Amino acid sequence: MIRSFAFTTQGRLHTKNIEMFLMPTLLADTNLFLWVDLENPTPEETKEVLEQIFHFHPLSIEDCVQTSPSPKVEEYSPKEGDMFTPYLFMVIHAVDYRRADGCFGTSELNFFLGKNFLVTFHEEALRSVSSVEERAVSGTMNIARAPDRVAHSLLDTLVDNYKPALDELSLEIAEIEDLAFQKPSKETLNKILQVKKEVLHLRQIIGPQREVLKRFANGEFKLVRPHLVPYFRDIYDTLFHIGELAQGYTDSLTGILQVYLNMSSNQTGEVVKLLTLITVITTPLMMIGTWYGMNFKDMPELEHAHAYPIAGACMILSTLATYIYFKIKKWF
Numbered sequence: 001m002i003r004s005f006a007f008t009t010q011g012r013l014h015t016k017n018i019e020m021f022l023m024p025t026l027l028a029d030t031n032l033f034l035w036v037d038l039e040n041p042t043p044e045e046t047k048e049v050l051e052q053i054f055h056f057h058p059l060s061i062e063d064c065v066q067t068s069p070s071p072k073v074e075e076y077s078p079k080e081g082d083m084f085t086p087y088l089f090m091v092i093h094a095v096d097y098r099r100a101d102g103c104f105g106t107s108e109l110n111f112f113l114g115k116n117f118l119v120t121f122h123e124e125a126l127r128s129v130s131s132v133e134e135r136a137v138s139g140t141m142n143i144a145r146a147p148d149r150v151a152h153s154l155l156d157t158l159v160d161n162y163k164p165a166l167d168e169l170s171l172e173i174a175e176i177e178d179l180a181f182q183k184p185s186k187e188t189l190n191k192i193l194q195v196k197k198e199v200l201h202l203r204q205i206i207g208p209q210r211e212v213l214k215r216f217a218n219g220e221f222k223l224v225r226p227h228l229v230p231y232f233r234d235i236y237d238t239l240f241h242i243g244e245l246a247q248g249y250t251d252s253l254t255g256i257l258q259v260y261l262n263m264s265s266n267q268t269g270e271v272v273k274l275l276t277l278i279t280v281i282t283t284p285l286m287m288i289g290t291w292y293g294m295n296f297k298d299m300p301e302l303e304h305a306h307a308y309p310i311a312g313a314c315m316i317l318s319t320l321a322t323y324i325y326f327k328i329k330k331w332f
Contacts, residue, residue, distance in 0.1 A: 011142030284318030
């Protein structure tokens with residue numbers, strides 16, 4: 001699917017759903033800015049837009065079409081024989097946490113940012129893209145006055161969408177903490193380890209993205225106008241805060257894991273203590289029963305008329321005395 005929009009320098013929508021053959025003409029108009037959004041395009045659509053209309057560098061097209069494991073940003077300047085104008089190519093990832101699966105899902109978003117154009121490429125429908133498209137078309141806050149403004153809005157919305165995922169993760173950690181205190185079972189341990197793994201995955205996503213946005217926050221790129229740099233710095237600060245939250249979640253899960261291990265150790269200790277007490281309390285029974293169970297011919301007690309009740313009374317009294325002793329010592 002290809003969505004295309006042309007905006008004036010005042011941020012008003014000039015036209016949308018532009019025919020392919022008209023795009024080069026609109027690109028040549030300095031009073032217009034062209035935004036082309038490719039969502040799960042066909043190979044033919046990808047080739048026509050990225051190669052034939054915008055003439056992007058083959059390496060950036062390759063990085064765009066193939067899944068990139070980590071975010072990055074690269075600046076391309078035309079050399080002799082190149083047909084493209086200077087542009088930035090950026091790979092960023094949207095994040096969604098699904099509690100049902102207990103894992104973070106990532107969706108890749110690719111940017112081609114030029115002086116008077118923005119091309120976005122993504123395989124899946126993204127809330128951040130659809131939200132910014134609606135605001136740009138309706139003229140909200142004039143975000144479509146320039147490509148760097150729209151790029152900022154996309155990044156800002158994408159980072160804001162981390163918050164619902166973090167809220168879901170926070171609820172999941174709270175539930176796991178309750179389970180660790182109340183029902184420290186093997187399933188609880190598996191949940192702790194699974195969520196800890198996903199938090200590590202989140203940190204691995206955030207770290208490189210933070211480095212990418214840091215370059216924008218430092219005003220490294222000429223295609224981002226200086227007065228917009230503080231806004232990119234604000235996105236960087238938000239992502240930095242999210243990274244700190246992820247670190248806090250890691251520490252919390254480490255603490256929960258330690259609590260779980262302590263609770264499991266305490267349960268094991270209680271079981272061992274109970275078995276030890278049972279063993280010690282029943283020791284007189286076993287000693288007397290074992291002694292008189294030998295049945296040697298010359299054992300004098302075997303001929304005694306009251307041997308059986310005397311042995312039974314000894315067992316009961318010795319067992320009771322052991323029980324009372326432990327009770328006085330408050331061992332149970």
